[in-house]
Amino acid sequence: MGETAREESPLISVIVPVYKVEEYLARCVDSILGQTYRNLEILLVDDGSPDRCGAICDEYAARDSRIRVIHKENGGLSSARNAAIDAARGEYIGFVDSDDWIEPETYEALLDMALAEKVKLVCAGRFDISSRTGEKTVGLCPPEREVISGEELCGRIFLWDNVDSAAWDKLYHHTLFREIRYPLGKICEDLPTTYRIALDAGRVGMLNKPLYNYFHRPGSITMAGFSAKNLHASQHSRAMLEDIRINHPALGKRAEYFHVCQLGHTLQRMDLAGGDVKKEFAAEYQGLLRELRSFVPFLLTSPFPRAQQRLTWLLICANAYGPLRKLYHLGR
Numbered sequence: 001m002g003e004t005a006r007e008e009s010p011l012i013s014v015i016v017p018v019y020k021v022e023e024y025l026a027r028c029v030d031s032i033l034g035q036t037y038r039n040l041e042i043l044l045v046d047d048g049s050p051d052r053c054g055a056i057c058d059e060y061a062a063r064d065s066r067i068r069v070i071h072k073e074n075g076g077l078s079s080a081r082n083a084a085i086d087a088a089r090g091e092y093i094g095f096v097d098s099d100d101w102i103e104p105e106t107y108e109a110l111l112d113m114a115l116a117e118k119v120k121l122v123c124a125g126r127f128d129i130s131s132r133t134g135e136k137t138v139g140l141c142p143p144e145r146e147v148i149s150g151e152e153l154c155g156r157i158f159l160w161d162n163v164d165s166a167a168w169d170k171l172y173h174h175t176l177f178r179e180i181r182y183p184l185g186k187i188c189e190d191l192p193t194t195y196r197i198a199l200d201a202g203r204v205g206m207l208n209k210p211l212y213n214y215f216h217r218p219g220s221i222t223m224a225g226f227s228a229k230n231l232h233a234s235q236h237s238r239a240m241l242e243d244i245r246i247n248h249p250a251l252g253k254r255a256e257y258f259h260v261c262q263l264g265h266t267l268q269r270m271d272l273a274g275g276d277v278k279k280e281f282a283a284e285y286q287g288l289l290r291e292l293r294s295f296v297p298f299l300l301t302s303p304f305p306r307a308q309q310r311l312t313w314l315l316i317c318a319n320a321y322g323p324l325r326k327l328y329h330l331g332r
Contacts, residue, residue, distance in 0.1 A: 013090030031101035048074030074099035078182035110171035120173035125210035165194035
């Protein structure tokens with residue numbers, strides 16, 4: 001750690017929501033216990049998991065006094081994170097999802113920058129791990145070490161510019177959660193939370209190191225089939241766009257792009273899911289389609305969409321994505 005960081009050893013609360021991850025939990029917890037920075041409290045939140053996860057959490061707590069276990073009724077990821085935020089004693093807070101793991105120097109490196117630069121939020125990068133092949137590649141990661149404004153971070157998040165809204169590749173000063181909690185009963189809960197934290201943070205450290213291992217596995221929230229929960233992302237981004245237009249208009253065009261991405265992605269998933277899904281969610285589909293069509297002028301003029309994105313979304317607007325996609329695959 002840098003000289004400034006060595007002079008102080010603030011407590012970091014590491015929050016791990018736990019639900020139906022019996023196969024992966026030890027790898028996750030071991031990676032936190034193996035951190036080079038030792039002044040941690042590790043909050044394992046057993047979110048009513050029906051397998052042995054609760055017992056495994058208790059076994060770890062019996063072995064290491066830094067671990068505290070919260071057993072609660074199942075309430076979802078937001079509920080688990082919020083319960084741990086309320087219980088956390090640390091000056092700083094970090095998150096690790098229980099099927100992922102972190103590099104040994106993660107919290108040493110994040111805290112070193114937070115203290116050296118006197119910032120309340122530090123964002124690092126991640127590795128993407130394929131559950132199918134085990135391949136490990138560098139994912140989103142800041143290209144250089146720098147300090148930027150919270151507004152600039154928010155703008156980069158809207159463009160997926162080497163950073164996104166994920167809770168877990170970041171370190172937060174506890175005061176950033178003074179008035180903010182994750183929305184209950186929702187997925188994509190990071191979207192409406194992280195951008196507000198970014199705007200509140202003032203100055204933000206960007207650390208050009210991949211420190212978090214993001215494990216892409218079948219059955220996770222991000223890889224599950226279509227359900228009503230998949231409508232949450234566009235609901236979040238719609239509210240975010242309204243807020244940005246009023247309070248941070250300089251970010252308006254980036255927020256529009258972010259919302260169009262959520263609309264387009266949701267409609268694309270519904271098209272790919274087939275007729276049963278489109279029938280079940282017919283009203284929602286038509287509402288999202290009307291909204292995406294209202295952004296056609298933006299799609300035609302904005303520099304943000306990639307060519308493939310622009311074409312896909314325009315085809316969806318023209319009710320041509322499904323048929324043309326089938327023809328494309330038939331011809332291959």
